[in-house]
Amino acid sequence: MSPAIAPDRLSMTFHALSDPTRRAILSRLASGPASVNELAAPFSMSLPAVSKHLKVLERAQLIKRGREAQWRPCELKAEPLKEADAWIEQYRAMWEARFDRLDEYLQELQGKTKKP
16 A cells, blocks of 8 residues: 655645635635634634635645634735746746737738738
C-alpha cells in the first residue's frame, strides 16, 4: 500500500475556492476581520456548517483564526491567492497570445475577401 500523497497548497487553494459559500466568506474577509457569527449572517445555514467551510479555508491557509478574549476573529491571508493568480496568469498570457494570432488571421481573411 502506498502512502497517501498530501495535496499541494495550490490544489488546496483551488479546492477551497470551488465552493461559492467559501468564496463569499473570503470576499467578506477582504474588508477586514470578522467573527463566525458575522460571517454566518448572510447564509441560511447553521453555525456548524459555516465552521466546516472555515476549516476548509483554514487548511488551505486562506484564513487565520485568532483569539481576542471571547471574540475569535477570522482574517484573510492573501498569499495562497497570489500563488493561484500567478499560476493562472501563465495560462492567461498564452490564451491572449493565441487570441491575438486569431485576430490577426481573421483580419487577414477579411482583407482577402473584401473586393475593391
